Amino acid sequence: MHLKTLTLRGFKSFASATTLHLEPGITCVVGPNGSGKSNVVDALAWVMGEQGAKTLRGGSMSDVIFAGTSSRAPLGRAEVSLTIDNTDGLLPIEYTEVTISRTLFRSGGSEYAINGTSCRLLDIQELLSDTGLGREMHVIVGQGRLDSVLQATPEDRRGFIEEAAGVLKHRRRKEKALRK
Numbered sequence: 699m700h701l702k703t704l705t706l707r708g709f710k711s712f713a714s715a716t717t718l719h720l721e722p723g724i725t726c727v728v729g730p731n732g733s734g735k736s737n738v739v740d741a742l743a744w745v746m747g748e749q750g751a752k753t754l755r756g757g758s759m760s761d762v763i764f765a766g767t768s769s770r771a772p773l774g775r776a777e778v779s780l781t782i783d784n785t786d787g788l789l790p791i792e793y794t795e796v797t798i799s800r801t802l803f804r805s806g807g808s809e810y811a812i813n814g815t816s817c818r819l820l821d822i823q824e825l826l827s828d829t830g831l832g833r834e835m836h837v838i839v840g841q842g843r844l845d846s847v848l849q850a851t852p853e854d855r856r857g858f859i860e861e862a863a864g865v866l867k868h869r870r871r872k873e874k875a876l877r878k
């Protein structure tokens with residue numbers, strides 16, 4: 699399994715549709731300060747279901763939508779799509795290529811899709827949950843986050859282990875069932 703393409707449209711500083719082609723192995727993103735490197739990483743976390751505005755370095759979720767510049771008007775929606783190569787079948791779905799996408803409208807609504815079919819956030823979280831990717835993932839360590847991982851409380855540390863072991867998915871399902 700590897701990430702193939704990431705497409706941003708109206709996400710943070712990426713007003714125009716921008717597609718990054720990724721190859722197996724290591725990808726490096728280089729560029730001057732403020733050019734959007736961290737925004738690319740934010741887009742990855744976001745399309746995989748990140749719900750925390752702060753994790754995405756914003757005050758509220760709508761901060762991910764292109765806010766405009768002196769020469770360009772703000773946009774009404776942010777959209778990110780991630781295509782994953784699944785020829786090894788690691789993702790529990792019958793496709794060799796899987797595209798997940800997420801759209802947020804400035805009016806507040808959001809949409810999620812797997813291979814163009816609209817779905818729930820939970821479906822995306824569950825699809826990714828045994829891969830080490832996805833929400834609450836610790837595979838993305840942001841600038842300055844290393845300290846918080848090192849200084850985690852025993853509860854948080856247990857969370858990391860549960861996520862790695864694939865237990866978190868079942869815990870989330872249990873919590874959801876108990877709320878009903």
Ligand code: ATP
Nearest residue numbers: 710711731732733734735736737761762763764765
């Ligand atoms: P550094 O090397 O300093 O870490 P970087 O390449 O990681 O820089 P980013 O943090 O990805 O840079 O990008 C910051 C830029 O993105 C800022 O110029 C900021 O104004 C812009 N930006 C963030 N959110 C939005 C938004 N919603 N609309 C428009 N521009 C945005």
Ligand code: MG
Nearest residue numbers: 735736737841
């Ligand atoms: Mg940065």
